[in-house]
Amino acid sequence: MTPSVDQRIRELIAHAYAHAPAIKNIMDAAGVTPADIQTADDLVKIPVTSKDSLVKIHEENPPFGGFLAVDPDTLPRIYISPGPIYDPQPPNPENAEAALAPFKYVGFGKGDRVLNTFMYHLTPAGLLLDEALRGCGATVIPTGPGNTELQIMMAMKLNASGFVGQPSYLMQILDKMAEMGIPKEAVPIKKALFSAEPYTPQQHARFEGEYGMKTTSAYGTADLGLIAYTRDDVQGFCVTDTVYLQICDPQTGALVEPGAQGEIVATLFNKGYPLVRFGTGDLSALAPQPSAGCPQQLLGLFGRSGEAIKVRGMFLHPNQLMAAKMQFPQIKNMQAIITRLENKDVVTLKVELQPDASEGDLANQLKQLAEVAVRLRIDEVLFVPAGEINAAARTIKDERKWD
Numbered sequence: 001m002t003p004s005v006d007q008r009i010r011e012l013i014a015h016a017y018a019h020a021p022a023i024k025n026i027m028d029a030a031g032v033t034p035a036d037i038q039t040a041d042d043l044v045k046i047p048v049t050s051k052d053s054l055v056k057i058h059e060e061n062p063p064f065g066g067f068l069a070v071d072p073d074t075l076p077r078i079y080i081s082p083g084p085i086y087d088p089q090p091p092n093p094e095n096a097e098a099a100l101a102p103f104k105y106v107g108f109g110k111g112d113r114v115l116n117t118f119m120y121h122l123t124p125a126g127l128l129l130d131e132a133l134r135g136c137g138a139t140v141i142p143t144g145p146g147n148t149e150l151q152i153m154m155a156m157k158l159n160a161s162g163f164v165g166q167p168s169y170l171m172q173i174l175d176k177m178a179e180m181g182i183p184k185e186a187v188p189i190k191k192a193l194f195s196a197e198p199y200t201p202q203q204h205a206r207f208e209g210e211y212g213m214k215t216t217s218a219y220g221t222a223d224l225g226l227i228a229y230t231r232d233d234v235q236g237f238c239v240t241d242t243v244y245l246q247i248c249d250p251q252t253g254a255l256v257e258p259g260a261q262g263e264i265v266a267t268l269f270n271k272g273y274p275l276v277r278f279g280t281g282d283l284s285a286l287a288p289q290p291s292a293g294c295p296q297q298l299l300g301l302f303g304r305s306g307e308a309i310k311v312r313g314m315f316l317h318p319n320q321l322m323a324a325k326m327q328f329p330q331i332k333n334m335q336a337i338i339t340r341l342e343n344k345d346v347v348t349l350k351v352e353l354q355p356d357a358s359e360g361d362l363a364n365q366l367k368q369l370a371e372v373a374v375r376l377r378i379d380e381v382l383f384v385p386a387g388e389i390n391a392a393a394r395t396i397k398d399e400r401k402w403d
Contacts, residue, residue, distance in 0.1 A: 005244060005295075006039045008269055013037040015069065016274035022057055022066030023276055040244060048253040048265055048279040054223070058085050070272045079124045081222035087124065090272025096135065098241035102218045102229035103136045106162075106191045110137035113158050115189075117145050117165030118196075125196070128225060129164050138162065145169070148176050155188060163192040167203045167217070170194075174211070184211055193218055195226065198301075198319075200326055219301060221280055224266055228298055236287070239296035243268050247286050248279075250305035258288035263305045264298070281305055283317055309396050311338055312345045316376060318395035324369055330357035333389040340400040349381045352389045359383055 003011075014034045016023040027033065032045045049057075058065035063086045064072070070090050079087040092099075108114065114133050120126030120142060133140050141160060143151050151173055154160065163170055170192060177187060192207060192215045199217035207213045219237050220226035227245075228237035239245055247262040248255055256262040264282045268275040283302040290297035303317025310316075316336065325334050333352040338345060349366060353359070363381035370378045 009040050009043065009244065009267065010034075010038060012267070012269060012271060012274055013276065015271045016276060019069035019271075020067050020274055022061065023274060025066065026276075043244075043246065043267060043277060044248075044253070044255055046277045048248060048263075048277050049275070050279040051223075051281055054278070055085060062086075064088055064273075067275065068273055077124075077127065079222070080122050085223070087222060088273050089124065090270070092270045092272060094271070095242040095269055099225065100132055100135050101238075101240045102193060102216050102226060103132050103138075105229060105231060106193055106214050106216050108133055108136045108138045108162055108191055108193075112136075112138040112162045112191065113141055113160045114138050114162030114164060114191075115141050115143050115151060115155060115160050117143055117151065117163070117169055120144055124222060124225070129193070132226075133162075133164070148173055152177055152180070152182075156182070156186075159188045161188055161190050163189050165194065166197050167192075167194040167199045167207075168197060170207065171203060174206070187211060189213065191215075193229075195220060198323065199230070200323075202326070219298070223275060223278065224268055224280070227266065231291075231294075234291045234294060234297060236284075236300045237298040238291065238294040239298060241269075241295050245286065245296055245298070246277075247284060250279075250281075250283075253277075253279075256285075259285055259299070261285045261302055309338060309398050311347060311376060316347075316396055321395050324366065327369070328362065328365070330354050330362065332386075333391055334395070335389050335393065336396045338396065338398045338400055345400065346379050347376065349378050350384050350389055351381060352384055352386060355386070 017027060017034045026049065027046060030045065030047050036042060036045055054065065068088050072088070075088050075090055077089040079089065081087050116126060116130055116133065118125035118129055126142070126144065130140050130142060141154055141158060143154065174187065190213050192213055194215065195218045204215065207215050217230045218226040219228040224243060227243045228239045231238050244267045246255055246265045247260070248265045250263040261283055264280045264284050266275065266278045266280060268278070281304050283305055285299040287297035287299055303319035321334055321336060325331050330353055331351055332354045335350045337348045337350060339348065340346065366381055367378045370376050
């Protein structure tokens with residue numbers, strides 16, 4: 001019988017408190033005991049540990065900050081991430097199958113030969129994906145990044161059916177193949193998993209539409225690994241069963257309402273290196289009712305909390321506007337102006353069009369996109385003359401007066 005989320009959290013917290021001194025210190029300082037954490041909702045009693053706090057704790061308690069809950073001599077690998085933080089990789093058999101979900105969704109398995117273009121040294125990406133691919137039964141071609149012509153030669157000679165890496169790099173490979181005269185139907189790559197950068201609609205259309213690939217984009221961090229992935233039948237990301245996510249106010253750590261934006265706070269089901277209420281700094285929202293087959297569902301990634309501006313209780317991030325701009329090639333520059341009228345926030349979107357482009361129904365399309373992707377109402381779209389928006393200016397300009 002599969003244990004419930006509440007049971008898994010109870011067991012994780014009890015183990016972490018007993019074996020990871022850093023977790024004990026965090027809980028003791030907050031006056032929280034393992035007995036106080038009986039359900040997932042109780043996790044909010046434990047303070048959020050930000051990335052900056054994690055770095056400080058590691059500096060004060062090297063090399064693992066007191067988070068390691070197993071004998072360090074049992075560690076197969078140790079990585080480094082910015083801080084520096086020395087990330088241990090303890091065995092985690094409880095999550096082994098759940099961690100393969102993004103790879104199985106794409107269909108990686110026996111018979112596939114996969115170009116792994118992520119870096120293999122210092123950072124976990126290369127070996128992390130290597131292990132997952134082999135866990136699915138696939139054969140890995142550990143190419144690492146770069147050497148595009150060599151990648152193409154290996155793909156063609158070895159009949160590589162898969163690719164893992166950044167979507168922009170696969171675009172580069174396909175462009176080079178076309179330049180070399182390789183027809184689309186001769187390209188053997190039919191399955192791809194991306195991470196480390198946004199996966200745009202234009203890239204999706206090319207890979208899946210023109211080349212007939214099955215693709216997914218995985219979200220993760222160096223500390224957590226891959227924890228969510230895109231599916232054709234899911235808006236945003238399907239969260240794997242390796243982690244429990246909460247969406248919290250970045251300033252207070254309090255939970256926000258389902259569907260509202262806030263910081264992704266993760267509790268990792270890894271008893272060897274338990275991260276409890278780890279603040280990723282990434283903004284998202286959880287679907288009130290996740291799609292079938294998803295333990296939890298992120299409605300998207302909306303940028304970083306430090307650069308976001310809160311508008312009507314929602315966070316608006318420059319990356320969201322840039323993502324919207326990429327969907328409309330007729331837009332040259334775009335800027336959001338936030339003002340306040342009669343105690344109400346007003347969002348005005350200034351848009352500068354490319355030469356010879358027409359407005360058409362663009363205003364309504366932008367408003368609809370904001371409602372779905374940003375969950376924020378745009379009050380007015382203003383089309384402005386060329387040069388009025390300084391390309392070097394802030395993408396979101398907060399002109400609200402609070403006195």
